[in-house]
Amino acid sequence: MPTIFISTPSGLRDIQKHVLADDDVHVAIESALKELPPNATAKGYLSTRGGQSLESLSAAAGDIYLRWNMRLCGGKGGFGSMLRAQGGRMARKKNRKKTETENDSFRTLDGRRMKSIRQAKELGEYLSTADEIKKKEAEEKKQKLLNILQKEKTSGSSRKSKFENTRLLEDHEDAVQKMRKDAEMAALAVSEIDTALSSSAGSSSSNVKAKGGDFFGMDFSESESESESDTESI
Template identity: 35%
Template sequence: MSLQTVFLHLPTPLASVQLSLPSSTPLSALPLPSTLDPTTYYLRTTVSSPLSASTTLDSLRHVDSPSHPISLHLCPRLPGGKGGFGSQLRAAGGRMSTGKATNVDSCRDLSGRRLGTIKEAQRQAELLESEPALRAQAQAADKSKLEALERKLGITPADALIGSDDNGEGSSKRRVEDVDLEELARKKHKFEDNKFLEESREINENVRAAVSKAFLLKKKKKAKATDVSAEADKKVDQAKKAEKDKLAMPPPPAATVA
């Protein structure tokens, strides 16, 4: 019976083992460390998937060189979970796809024009089509404002006096032509917004109080600086006077020698 050389690579920190076993030896008969639990590891070659315990060394020989050593790796089994990883990946992919940019204005169509240019041209065409309606809406708004102002001033347009006589009787309002605008401008109007007047008065009082406070602080700082400078000048004068008195003091009399 021929012997087969086997290199058994154990997990770190265990060292690799070289064995010489009969070629008919199954993997379950390999002399593995007794501390290893068979349910916690599996054997495989460098290029194969996990091998069953009944696999023999003869079936693992190289076809081209049967005498070539066989390398076996002892790999620990990893406990699996309950699944759900694929669904998590799909959910993450959906979130990533929704966050992608959808702006394709820089792309071009088959004629070579950019999609952003085409959209802008369509928007300009829609604006040109809706321009008469917008203009009519603006004119109606201006007309309603003018009518409201005329009602406030007691003026009625000429078309509102249809049905009255030539003298304008039958209506208590005046025509625009009959109104003296200069006299209307000279007339005094009383402003009766009490809330605005109260807020204006309060703002003025707050401004006056803030300005008065600022001037008072400025005066206090100026007076304090003046006191400090006066005290410094007083100390300088005292030092000068002491120096002057010292210089004016007569020298002591000389001692006589017997």
């Protein structure tokens, strides 16, 4: 005797119905569905396993397994457009070229940030090429001045004398750099002298207080004792 098993959603009791030999399968299924609540019957539908249709069911095949599914209300829609937009963002992110600063917030196994390592590497590269860069800048400046002088020379100006001493310009630039360095060294020396004077002034004031009246090598305690002896003799 085959049995009909109907699994239901959570909150409802599963249904089992025995099919007698002279009973029709579809009639037995309809009688089994009467055990469901009326509102559940109106909002659901049956489904079989393996995509088999309900009309092809027969008791000769043995036990029948069915499932009662509840119809759900549809959403507001728009999920397809959201999915396409998200896919487009993912594709752009995948095709985007990696930049040098993309991993700056990461850390290595020893705790150092990738940004610090990158900056140290860039600083080393700059220091290794600093002399060449300065030399190139000086050459560009010299070439610019020469171009200006050449332009004035070919412009047919009425001036009789023209300044063409590029060596003097280079010496002037070197003198300016030297004066700037000397000024920085002088300012540093003045600050060091001020610091030394302030520290020595603090130590001398403490020594005066400790001696109790000894100011510029003069002991006022002895003079006070002499004045007291003079008053007693009078």
